[in-house]
Amino acid sequence: MKAYYKIKNNLLRSVGALVLLLAPAIFAACSEEINEGNFAIKTEQTIADYVNENTEDFSSFAAVLNRVNLSDAQNASSLMSVLSARGNYTVFAPNNAAVAAFCERRGVATVDELTLEDAKLLAYSCIIDNGSESAYEEAEFPTPGTFAKSNLNDRLLPCEMKTEGDEAYYVINKTSRVVKTNVELSNGMLHVVDAVIAPSADNVYELIAAAGNMKVFAKLMELTAWSDTMALPDRDSDYELITREATYKQSGVGGTMTVMQRRYLGYTAFVETDEVYENAFSIQVEKDEEGNITNWDAIFPSIKKAIEDKMPGANETDLKSADNAVNRFVAYHILEGKMAYNRFVHHYNEFNYKYGTSKDPQTVNMPTNVWDYYPTVGKYRGLVKVTQLGDKGGSGDEDQINHEIFLNRISVYNNSPNGNYEELSASVRGLKISPSNGEYDNSAQNGFYFPIDGILWYDTETRKNLGNERIRIDMTTMLPEIASNSVRGQGYFFFPKGYFGNIVNESAGTVLLYLHDAYSPSGGAWRDFQGDEIMACGQYDFVVKLPPVPQSGTYELRMGASHNTMRGMAQIYLGTDPYRLNPVGLPYDMRQTVGTVAIPWVADTEDAEENAENDKNMRNQGYMKAPRYFTVTNGKGDQPCREVGGSAAALRRIVTVDYFDANKTYYLRFKSALKKLDAQLFLDYYEFVPTIIYNGATAEDIW
Numbered sequence: 094m095k096a097y098y099k100i101k102n103n104l105l106r107s108v109g110a111l112v113l114l115l116a117p118a119i120f121a122a123c124s125e126e127i128n129e130g131n132f133a134i135k136t137e138q139t140i141a142d143y144v145n146e147n148t149e150d151f152s153s154f155a156a157v158l159n160r161v162n163l164s165d166a167q168n169a170s171s172l173m174s175v176l177s178a179r180g181n182y183t184v185f186a187p188n189n190a191a192v193a194a195f196c197e198r199r200g201v202a203t204v205d206e207l208t209l210e211d212a213k214l215l216a217y218s219c220i221i222d223n224g225s226e227s228a229y230e231e232a233e234f235p236t237p238g239t240f241a242k243s244n245l246n247d248r249l250l251p252c253e254m255k256t257e258g259d260e261a262y263y264v265i266n267k268t269s270r271v272v273k274t275n276v277e278l279s280n281g282m283l284h285v286v287d288a289v290i291a292p293s294a295d296n297v298y299e300l301i302a303a304a305g306n307m308k309v310f311a312k313l314m315e316l317t318a319w320s321d322t323m324a325l326p327d328r329d330s331d332y333e334l335i336t337r338e339a340t341y342k343q344s345g346v347g348g349t350m351t352v353m354q355r356r357y358l359g360y361t362a363f364v365e366t367d368e369v370y371e372n373a374f375s376i377q378v379e380k381d382e383e384g385n386i387t388n389w390d391a392i393f394p395s396i397k398k399a400i401e402d403k404m405p406g407a408n409e410t411d412l413k414s415a416d417n418a419v420n421r422f423v424a425y426h427i428l429e430g431k432m433a434y435n436r437f438v439h440h441y442n443e444f445n446y447k448y449g450t451s452k453d454p455q456t457v458n459m460p461t462n463v464w465d466y467y468p469t470v471g472k473y474r475g476l477v478k479v480t481q482l483g484d485k486g487g488s489g490d491e492d493q494i495n496h497e498i499f500l501n502r503i504s505v506y507n508n509s510p511n512g513n514y515e516e517l518s519a520s521v522r523g524l525k526i527s528p529s530n531g532e533y534d535n536s537a538q539n540g541f542y543f544p545i546d547g548i549l550w551y552d553t554e555t556r557k558n559l560g561n562e563r564i565r566i567d568m569t570t571m572l573p574e575i576a577s578n579s580v581r582g583q584g585y586f587f588f589p590k591g592y593f594g595n596i597v598n599e600s601a602g603t604v605l606l607y608l609h610d611a612y613s614p615s616g617g618a619w620r621d622f623q624g625d626e627i628m629a630c631g632q633y634d635f636v637v638k639l640p641p642v643p644q645s646g647t648y649e650l651r652m653g654a655s656h657n658t659m660r661g662m663a664q665i666y667l668g669t670d671p672y673r674l675n676p677v678g679l680p681y682d683m684r685q686t687v688g689t690v691a692i693p694w695v696a697d698t699e700d701a702e703e704n705a706e707n708d709k710n711m712r713n714q715g716y717m718k719a720p721r722y723f724t725v726t727n728g729k730g731d732q733p734c735r736e737v738g739g740s741a742a743a744l745r746r747i748v749t750v751d752y753f754d755a756n757k758t759y760y761l762r763f764k765s766a767l768k769k770l771d772a773q774l775f776l777d778y779y780e781f782v783p784t785i786i787y788n789g790a791t792a793e794d795i796w
Contacts, residue, residue, distance in 0.1 A: 139176060139177045139178075139279050140177075140184055140283055142177070144158065144186065154192055157172075157204060157207075157212050157215055158172040158173040158176065159172075160209075161212050161216040176220075177280075178280065181223040182281035183220070183223055183229040183281060183282050184281060184284070185219040185271070185284050187219065187285075187287075187288065190287065191289050192204055192289060195211075199211050214246070217244060217245035218245075218248065218250075218290045218292060221240060221245075222245065223281070223452075226451070228281040230274075230282050232453075233453040234252050234263055237252070237434055237528035238251070238436070238528065241582065244290075248292045249536075250292070251267065251535075252264070252265055253528070265286060266292055267534050269286040269290045270287045272286065293537060295537055295538060296538055296539045297323045297360050297540045297541070298314055298323035299323070301364055302314075302315075302320075304533040305384045305533065306366045306368070306530070306533070307364050307366060307367065307530070309378060309392075310364045310423075310426070312386060316419070317412050317419055318412075319423050319427065323539065327357055327358050327538055328356070328358070332355070333355060333356075339351070339352055339354075341587035343630055343771070345659050345771035345773065346608070346630070346771075349585065351585065351586050351587065352586075353578065353592060355578065356592060357574075357577040358539070359430060359539040359540035359577045360430070360431070361427070361431060361541050361542070362542040363526065363542070363543055364542050365545055365548055370548075375395070376395050400419050401418045403418075403552040404418040415473065421551075422550075422551075424471030424472075425471075425551040426549055427471075428467045428468070428469055429470055430540075430574070430575070431539065431541060432540075433536075434498070434526070434528040434529075434541070436576065437465070438479060438481045439463070439465070439625070440454050440456070442622075442623065442624050442724045442725070442730060443724075444461055444721065444722055444724060444730060444733065444796075445460040445461065446459060446724075446730045447729060447730050448624075448726075451609075459483045459484055460484055460485070460515065461483040461484075461506075463483070464478060464480040464502075465479055465566060465567055466566040468571070468641060474641045476642070478502065479526075480500075481497070482516065483496070484515075486515075497526075498526045499523035499526065500526060501524065502522060503559075504516045505518045506796065508795075510704065510794075510795055512796075514722055514796050524546055525546045526545055527544040528543065530543075556644040557644060560755075561785055561786075563780060565720075565779075566780075566781075568777055569607075571595055571640055572593050572595055572627070573594070574592060580607055581625065582609055584609060585606065585607065586607040588605045592605070593605075595638040596635055597635070597638070597671055597760075598634070598635060598672070598762070600633065602633060603631060603635050607627055608625060608626050608628055617726050618727050619655070620719065621653075622653055628773055628774065628775060629763065630770070630774070631765075633764070633765045634762070636760050638760055639758070641755060642754075642781055643755060645752070645753065645754045645756075646753065647751070647752050647753075647784050648751065648752075649750045649781075650747075650750070650781060650782075651717065651745045651747050651780040652745070652780075653746075654683060654716075654719075654743070654744040654745060655741070655743055655744075655775050656686070657740060659773050660772065661766070661772025662681065662765070663681050663763045663774055664676055664680045664681075664763075664764045665681060665761060665763060666763075667759065668760060669758060669759055677748055677749040678749070680766040686739060686742065687744070688738060690714075691714060692711065692716050694718065694744075704795075705792065708795075716747065718743070718745070719743035720733075720745075721733040722796045763776075
């Protein structure tokens with residue numbers, strides 16, 4: 094039984110105690126209670142007051158807070174002063190025993206002897222500034238996954254639940270057990286941990302290499318030099334040399350944008366354990382006492398041959414060459430962008446899903462699967478599909494109960510016009526991702542790695558499976574910096590020119606924003622896929638690097654559209670040379686209402702054939718209704734965007750039908766056709782739809 098999965102969502106709290114209510118059919122054999130009572134303390138005390146008054150527990154922690162300043166600026170306040178002021182802080186306070194153990198590991202006798210660097214690590218790592226949102230209380234701990242907001246060291250803190258007998262407890266960052274929760278103070282929430290939170294400074298490769306059960310993949314990374322790539326800086330220091338305003342206001346857009354002050358880079362890797370390789374390739378991995386493989390020369394030929402058999406044509410013998418089969422195999426396991434386990438997909442307004450809060454979306458009742466696609470690294474980029482199972486996914490076992498996440502799963506859905514798009518079965522199960530790697534740390538300085546339960550191939554079969562379905566990919570997953578800088582779902586953001594590696598040739602007048610409906614001053618009800626968007630304003634002119642298609646062929650390329658009077662008009666270009674792209678069609682006017690000759694939108698009726706004919710008329714004009722799969726962002730999940738017409742229509746614009754080569758990179762250029770500085774370009778999601786879907790023997794579903 095996986096007790097660490099979302100038990101927080103079954104907590105019923107009273108004034109004095111916390112009781113776990115467990116579904117009998119699932120947890121009949123367990124009796125779990127969070128340790129230490131979880132008593133809320135209503136007080137006017139600040140966090141600083143509480144720490145200073147409880148010297149028996151926190152005198153060492155207090156000494157560190159007094160010593161460490163919020164920044165390196167000359168007049169920066171100490172963290173103790175910060176925690177005595179108004180705000181919303183989540184603090185995982187190490188007790189005196191925890192700090193003493195930390196000092197011993199650092200080779201010093203007292204907290205005063207810690208280097209300033211170690212003192213900063215201790216202090217910054219345990220504090221989260223929740224900004225305008227309330228601090229995290231115990232019921233909002235993410236399990237498994239990371240807290241949505243980073244700590245003062247700009248690291249996302251992993252959290253999981255563990256059990257010992259009948260006792261369940263939380264562990265932060267793999268080693269710090271929460272021994273007391275929910276000390277509610279006037280400026281936040283304090284939780285006590287029995288070990289200092291000190292996230293690893295190793296990179297992703299170094300953590301993989303340190304894991305005793307992942308020596309095969311670590312060796313493959315070393316031989317192909319992908320280990321060197323992981324050693325690159327995770328922070329763009331040149332970007333930080335430029336002084337920027339903290340906030341930005343855009344004409345025509347309500348709300349205030351946070352200006353990105355840092356630009357983090359990073360990676361996410363999916364890794365097979367040694368046991369998976371042994372079972373798949375019929376080999377035996379032998380190791381010495383230090384865990385190093387002692388029979389590599391004997392087992393590598395079998396691994397190499399299996400990989401080469403799956404990748405015909407990759408004949409380069411140099412393992413460090415991008416044209417080598419082993420090199421391409423390793424590259425397909427790595428994504429750009431730092432993604433925590435609970436950030437692979439974004440729950441917000443999928444069909445019938447009832448959203449919770451922006452800080453703590455509900456994760457119990459998730460009616461249908463949620464998925465997205467991510468490009469992999471390397472010269473020959475691949476496409477990985479990540480799917481989290483909804484309530485009806487799988488076969489009713491723990492995969493469904495725990496909303497497991499799979500790679501390259503091919504699902505069969507209830508996709509009739511009056512269906513609910515629940516998964517009926519999986520024609521391809523895919524590979525299950527584990528949120529952690531047992532005793533080994535998987536949260537690195539520059540990203541994460543996750544164990545998978547089978548070999549991750551990008552062979553002909555995988556390409557065909559992915560290439561024969563409608564690929565709906567969110568704009569945010571095409572921009573790795575969104576993940577690496579913890580942007581998604583966290584507010585409104587402004588991105589200075591050059592922030593995104595996959596957006597090039599930006600004009601001086603281009604304004605790029607990230608908007609999420611949960612932070613909308615207007616109160617929501619947007620028509621956005623997954624509740625968020627990238628918006629361009631001003632005299633914009635820029636080029637977007639598209640993800641690769643899985644297999645070469647003819648695809649219909651579509652983009653999500655949300656029309657209204659604040660939108661603008663854009664000329665769209667497509668091609669493989671970002672400096673020489675060809676226009677596709679006439680300028681696209683996003684201000685148009687529907688129900689006209691240009692966009693003959695008609696509301697659905699009870700007659701499926703009539704609806705299909707109306708849809709055909711729209712397609713003839715280059716438009717489609719939005720998918721039925723997602724709903725207006727009212728938190729209820731009950732009004733499909735397909736039903737929204739009028740002056741605020743939710744649509745799909747058919748950009749072009751063209752041949753796409755799987756081994757080439759394609760770009761889209763968007764250039765404003767208006768002279769307005771506040772005209773908006775809505776960038777939400779794209780669809781690559783193969784001929785077998787949009788023009789197959791069976792009509793494409795409306796989902």
